Amino acid sequence: MVNDRETQDAPAQVFLKYRIAKSEKLGRYMIAEKDLVAGEVILRESPVSVGPTAFFEGSLCFNCHKPIVQPELKRYNCTKCKVAPLCQPACELVPGYHKNAECSLFRSNQLYSSKISDHSTVLLPLRLWLLRQTETELWKHIDLMEDHVKERRGTHIWSIREQTVVQVLHKLRLVPDDSETSELMQRICGILDVNSFELRSSGESELEGHLLRGLYTKAALMAHNCRSNTHLTVDERDELAIYASVDIKKGATIYFNYTGFLLGSAKRRENLREGKYFECECTLCRDPFELKSNLSSLVCPRCRQGYVGIQNPLTSNPYGLKTKWQCERCKSLLSGKMIKTTLNLTRSLIENTENFDTKALESLLTKLLLTVHTNHYLALDLKEKLLVNYRKEMSAINPRKKILERILNLHREGLAVLDIIEPGISRQKGIRLYEMHLATALIAKKNYAAREISPLELSLQLKEAQDLLRKALSNLLLEPTGTPEGRLAKLALQQMKLLRENMTDANALATPGQKPKTQTMKH
Ligand SMILES: [Zn+2]
Numbered sequence: 001m002v003n004d005r006e007t008q009d010a011p012a013q014v015f016l017k018y019r020i021a022k023s024e025k026l027g028r029y030m031i032a033e034k035d036l037v038a039g040e041v042i043l044r045e046s047p048v049s050v051g052p053t054a055f056f057e058g059s060l061c062f063n064c065h066k067p068i069v070q071p072e073l074k075r076y077n078c079t080k081c082k083v084a085p086l087c088q089p090a091c092e093l094v095p096g097y098h099k100n101a102e103c104s105l106f107r108s109n110q111l112y113s114s115k116i117s118d119h120s121t122v123l124l125p126l127r128l129w130l131l132r133q134t135e136t137e138l139w140k141h142i143d144l145m146e147d148h149v150k151e152r153r154g155t156h157i158w159s160i161r162e163q164t165v166v167q168v169l170h171k172l173r174l175v176p177d178d179s180e181t182s183e184l185m186q187r188i189c190g191i192l193d194v195n196s197f198e199l200r201s202s203g204e205s206e207l208e209g210h211l212l213r214g215l216y217t218k219a220a221l222m223a224h225n226c227r228s229n230t231h232l233t234v235d236e237r238d239e240l241a242i243y244a245s246v247d248i249k250k251g252a253t254i255y256f257n258y259t260g261f262l263l264g265s266a267k268r269r270e271n272l273r274e275g276k277y278f279e280c281e282c283t284l285c286r287d288p289f290e291l292k293s294n295l296s297s298l299v300c301p302r303c304r305q306g307y308v309g310i311q312n313p314l315t316s317n318p319y320g321l322k323t324k325w326q327c328e329r330c331k332s333l334l335s336g337k338m339i340k341t342t343l344n345l346t347r348s349l350i351e352n353t354e355n356f357d358t359k360a361l362e363s364l365l366t367k368l369l370l371t372v373h374t375n376h377y378l379a380l381d382l383k384e385k386l387l388v389n390y391r392k393e394m395s396a397i398n399p400r401k402k403i404l405e406r407i408l409n410l411h412r413e414g415l416a417v418l419d420i421i422e423p424g425i426s427r428q429k430g431i432r433l434y435e436m437h438l439a440t441a442l443i444a445k446k447n448y449a450a451r452e453i454s455p456l457e458l459s460l461q462l463k464e465a466q467d468l469l470r471k472a473l474s475n476l477l478l479e480p481t482g483t484p485e486g487r488l489a490k491l492a493l494q495q496m497k498l499l500r501e502n503m504t505d506a507n508a509l510a511t512p513g514q515k516p517k518t519q520t521m522k523h
Pocket residue numbers: 061062063064065066086087088091
């Protein structure tokens with residue numbers, strides 16, 4: 001994600017855990033300077049700047065980025081510029097993102113700039129523009145980053161940024177209205193679109209997630225791979241940490257997955273082509289059946305037994321009339337166009353299912369699986385919706401065993417896919433394993449309460465739950481404490497203690513003559 005043009009003569013930079021290498025194809029990229037073990041931190045980095053994403057709607061505090069929920073009349077602005085909306089008076093005293101340069105700029109033309117709170121998406125580009133003037137050393141690093149202006153000029157994204165960023169900044173009289181500045185603003189937009197990382201604003205609510213993006217000059221040097229070997233976390237202060245998610249050998253490339261992870265190759269490659277301006281040729285993208293994950297595989301309409309995958313996975317036109325897809329079993333050929341029609345039909349089935357109950361979703365899934373592989377991204381989508389419903393039932397007072405078993409199964413299937421596409425430490429795996437442990441422990445207790453199993457069997461089933469919890473923890477322990485996953489890790493540690501007590505009780509019950517210490521395991 002880095003511009004190679006101006007770095008030809010720069011001396012090689014060597015850091016303790018990684019070094020920056022250069023190649024024609026990847027530009028500057030990061031390689032391991034030593035053998036790294038899974039879970040080892042590779043680098044920590046504070047952001048150059050942070051601001052709302054280009055899709056942001058709503059109000060947020062310009063200093064700490066918390067969403068502003070107060071009604072219009074009760075809102076509070078920075079006392080110095082009287083423009084920047086803040087979450088509360090106290091926030092003005094805390095060092096944050098509403099820096100002096102920004103505050104003075106707003107203050108210098110309050111009349112026009114006061115409208116900026118309705119256009120928060122211009123905030124981050126404006127911050128980089130200001131930074132170019134105030135922090136010239138830092139700007140040098142940003143200046144090296146890839147902007148893809150050449151590819152972007154004249155495209156849809158170019159005109160969108162022209163309307164929603166460049167022209168808005170002119171209208172608010174925050175930047176000079178000349179062609180040189182317009183060009184620079186487009187470059188800044190390019191740098192941000194290509195290099196920034198999505199962040200979640202702090203706060204308890206899940207709804208507050210993914211509204212922000214931050215620019216990190218070192219982390220952006222990671223090359224892309226749809227199966228990355230790193231795990232990335234961002235804490236409440238927006239400090240980013242990159243960990244090895246698997247063991248990485250000295251000299252190996254350090255990768256990050258810059259696109260969604262539960263998408264099929266066609267969609268991943270399209271996202272990367274349109275957002276990051278390159279054609280991914282990673283091992284996952286190169287395999288018609290995506291390393292047996294079958295994320296994009298369809299049931300063969302001819303033999304109904306085999307699965308259909310694309311013949312040339314690296315084509316940029318997977319759904320073209322002349323693009324061939326083939327059944328691995330009967331070798332029938334199908335056109336990409338026909339695959340597209342099938343996918344559109346299938347997708348239309350799972351849209352608008354918000355009001356579906358669990359039974360309706362289950363029968364829809366059965367129907368879906370006549371057309372797509374059980375790991376197909378559309379099937380995974382539907383299974384995720386099912387899990388949302390089942391989770392509600394799991395938190396009920398006395399969840400039914402059948403439901404708990406179904407949750408376990410859905411997670412097992414999901415985990416098998418994740419093991420292929422997200423090898424090593426993974427947040428998603430951690431969350432699934434945590435829920436699997438819960439379901440397993442609940443089933444064990446239900447079985448015992450119904451006198452279906454002996455105390456010894458109970459103890460063994462609880463041990464199974466404990467193993468799952470231990471695995472969950474190993475995937476969640478790197479999560480910063482302020483994030484939802486960090487809180488889940490804390491909960492998992494408490495559960496571990498509880499489970500240990502339960503097991504001691506079960507063991508006592510299994511041993512004649514001993515009495516359980518607590519009352520939880522009584523019939
Ligand atoms: Zn605030």
